[in-house]
Every structure is written in structure tokens, then in C-alpha cells.
Amino acid sequence: MIDFSIALVVATFFAAGLVKGVSGMGLPTVAMGVLGGLISPLAAASLLLVPSFVTNVWQLFAGPNLGALLRKLWPMMLAIVAGTITGSFLLAGDDTRVTTAALGVALVAYSLYTLFARQLRITDRLEPRLSPLVGVATGLVGGGTGVFVIPAVPYLQALGLQKDDLVQALGLSFTISTIALGTGLAWHGVLQLDSLALSSMAIIPxxxxxxxxxxxxxxxxxxxxxxxxxxxxxxxxxxxxxxxMF
Known part of the structure; x- marks a missing residue:
């Protein structure tokens, strides 16, 4: 069983890293989607923390304009932290039926929006008002499901950032979200050292x-x-x- 668990983690995070390498995003989404369908979303989120943090920090510091993005996006980042810590009670409760369904809904919403929605454009006038709201919503969804793409990714894409800046902004959002999720799970007392050890092993694949x-x-x-x-x-x-439903 231990060998199977390790093989499952290795295969999942290699596939998730492959998606991120091709598209620039998707590692947490793939990992939560695959592992969350096989084990509890709480266990999947715990396994996700270390490789998600490492790969997103790599993406964050590979870009050219971190300082400018921090000045632009700090209200959204603070709101993500608050929303994630607040929403983490759902994952921490480890009601597998509810959290699995919530994760499924988040994956469906993200997939449908990205496949069929038109590209939005947020004006500079609206951005200061929308950023905190998007951050809170992203945090609540992410804290409850471990998936941080809705609505952060469509919103950041709508800001009209240059390609390199967008990739770096996504790295910033996902890094902050991962730290906040770990903080929320630790606050609820459900972050276990053995999960972090296995999570650290997932960095390599x-x-x-x-x-x-x-x-x-x-x-x-x-x-x-x-x-x-x-x-x-x-x-x-x-x-x-x-x-x-069944």
C-alpha cells in the first residue's frame, strides 16, 4: 500500500508538472483533480502544498517585474489570504462527500469558463474595486477545495498584462494561495508532518x-x-x- 501511494503521488505530480510546463499553469488543479478523486480532498491538499509552493516560486521569480506586480496586485493578494484562511474550514472538516463535490464543481466551472467564455477586459478604473472582491472569492473557493484558479485566472487574464507579466502574476497568486492554504490547515490543526514529508518527495516528479x-x-x-x-x-x-447525488 505504501509503495502504491508513492507511485500514485509520483505519477500524479509528474503529469501535473507536465501540464504546467506546457501551459504555464495547472499543477494544483491537476493534482487536486486526480488525487481528490482517489483520496480525501484534505489529504490531496496536504500533498499539494510543497510541490505547488516550489514550482510557483520558481515561476514567480523567473519573471521580470515582481515589484511592479506586487504594487499593482497587493489588495488582491491580501484578500486571497483572508478568503483562503476563512474558507479552509471546509477542507479541514474533511467531510469527504461535501469537499469532493465542491472540488468537482470548481473543476467544472473552471473548465467550462475557459473553454467557452469570451476574453474579458478589465479597465484601470474598475481594477481597484474588483481586485479585493476577486481575491476573497478566489480564497474562499481555494480554501474550500484546494483549487485557486476561479476567478483569479480569468481576472488576471482580463487585466491586459504582457505575456511574461501574466505568467509571473499567476505565479504570485498561486504562491500566496498555497501559503495561505497551508496556514489555514495548520490553524485548524489538520496539517500533518507525514503528509508534508510525502509532499516534499513530490517536488522531484x-x-x-x-x-x-x-x-x-x-x-x-x-x-x-x-x-x-x-x-x-x-x-x-x-x-x-x-x-x-448518488
Whole structure:
């Protein structure tokens, strides 16, 4: 059973790193989607913390304009922390039926929006008002499900950032979210050292998957790969959400 658990973690985080290497995002979403369907979302979130933190810090500091992005996005980042710590009670409660369904709904919402919604554009006038609201909503969803893409990713994409700045902003958002989730789980007393040890082991396959994904990016169509990835998430999320009805 221990060998199977380690093999499952290695395979999951390699696949999640591969997706992140090709598309620049998706490691927490893939890891939570796969592991959350096999073990409790609380256990999956605990395993996610270390590789998510390491890969997102790498992405964060690889960009050119961290200082400017911090000045621009700090209200959103503070709101993410508050929302995540508040919403983490759902994961900490470890009601597997509820948290699995909530995770499934989050995956479905993200997949459908990204596949079919038109690209939005947020004006400079609206940004100061929307950033804290988006941050709180992202934190509440992320704290309850371990998935931090809704609505942060569509919002950041709508700000009209340059490509490198967008990738760095996503790294900033995911890094802050991961730290806040770990803080929330520790505050509720459900963050276990043995989970962190196994989570640390997942860094190697996650980084290996990222390297493989970056090498693969030039050989395939990132947009086609991303569509396939989103369709797979949609199917997985639908199956997870449907469990609450049966």
C-alpha cells in the first residue's frame, strides 16, 4: 500500500508538472483533480502544498517585474489570504462527500469558463474595486477545495498584462494561495508532518514534469493541448460533483 501511494503521488505530480510546463499553469488543479478523486480532498491538499509552493516560486521569480506586480496586485493578494484562511474550514472538516463535490464543481466551472467564455477586459478604473472582491472569492473557493484558479485566472487574464507579466502574476497568486492554504490547515490543526514529508518527495516528479512539458511545448500546439486538458478536467469534475447525488 505504501509503495502504491508513492507511485500514485509520483505519477500524479509528474503529469501535473507536465501540464504546467506546457501551459504555464495547472499543477494544483491537476493534482487536486486526480488525487481528490482517489483520496480525501484534505489529504490531496496536504500533498499539494510543497510541490505547488516550489514550482510557483520558481515561476514567480523567473519573471521580470515582481515589484511592479506586487504594487499593482497587493489588495488582491491580501484578500486571497483572508478568503483562503476563512474558507479552509471546509477542507479541514474533511467531510469527504461535501469537499469532493465542491472540488468537482470548481473543476467544472473552471473548465467550462475557459473553454467557452469570451476574453474579458478589465479597465484601470474598475481594477481597484474588483481586485479585493476577486481575491476573497478566489480564497474562499481555494480554501474550500484546494483549487485557486476561479476567478483569479480569468481576472488576471482580463487585466491586459504582457505575456511574461501574466505568467509571473499567476505565479504570485498561486504562491500566496498555497501559503495561505497551508496556514489555514495548520490553524485548524489538520496539517500533518507525514503528509508534508510525502509532499516534499513530490517536488522531484513535479519539476521533472515541468522540464518535460517545457521541452514538449515547442513540438505540440499548446492551445490544442490545453483544450484536451480542459476537457479531461471537465469530465473528471462532473464525475466528482455527481457523487453527492448518488
Amino acid at each position: 513535479a519539476l521533472g514534469g515541468m522540464w518535460a512539458g517545457q521541452a514538449l511545448r515547442s513540438r505540440i500546439s499548446p492551445s490544442s493541448f490545453r483544450r484536451g486538458f480542459l476537457v479531461a478536467l471537465l469530465i473528471l469534475g462532473t464525475e466528482m460533483a455527481s457523487r453527492v
